[in-house]
Amino acid sequence: MSKKQRSIFKRLEKLWFFLIIAIIITIFIFNREIGIWTAVVLLAIFILYYIPSLSFKKRLTRFMKKYNMIEDKTIAQNFTRPLEEIREILQKLSTHQKRNKWLIVFLNNRYIFFHKNIIREFSELYYNGYNEKRIYEAIEPRVNIRTRAEIKAIEETLIHQKRLKKRETPNKII
DSSP states (O other), rough: OOHHHHHHHHHHHHHHHHHHHHHHHHHHHHOOHHHHHHHHHHHHHEEEEEEEEHHHHHHHHHHHSSSSEEEEEHHHHHHOOHHHHHHHHHEEEEEEEEOOOOOOETTTTTTEOHHHHHHHHHHHHHHTTOHHHHHHHHHTTTSOOHHHHHHHHHHHHHHHSSSSSOOOOOOOOO
């Protein structure tokens, strides 16, 4: 699919609901009975389409909360769903996670979920003045954190969401 076709497809995705409403109103103007039936059928299709996706998100978050840290590939394997679908859902969850105590971080083309206990411990260590290396050494034995880049990603994401205050770096005297 070319970029132009994808662009048209994305515009239709954003406008499909309004197009359907316009079609229903047009049908309703000419024949009220058919317009009402069309609206009922399309409402039923709309509900059947969105209800399973909402329940899957809740099931997914319940599953992730069982782990201190879990990656998107592991989630896709456990749910036997395509990795792209899981990543799309995690991306949506990560954009609306400001009110949640857990955290989803995007790092090196993968999404990583961190449990609220890890985030709370990270915050305590961060406010106690620990640097990335010391935080990594403190958290790593309990959580399968591979690199300090994951610690840095947690820090940046929490600061970006205003769930963590950025530390003042002292001026170095040379």
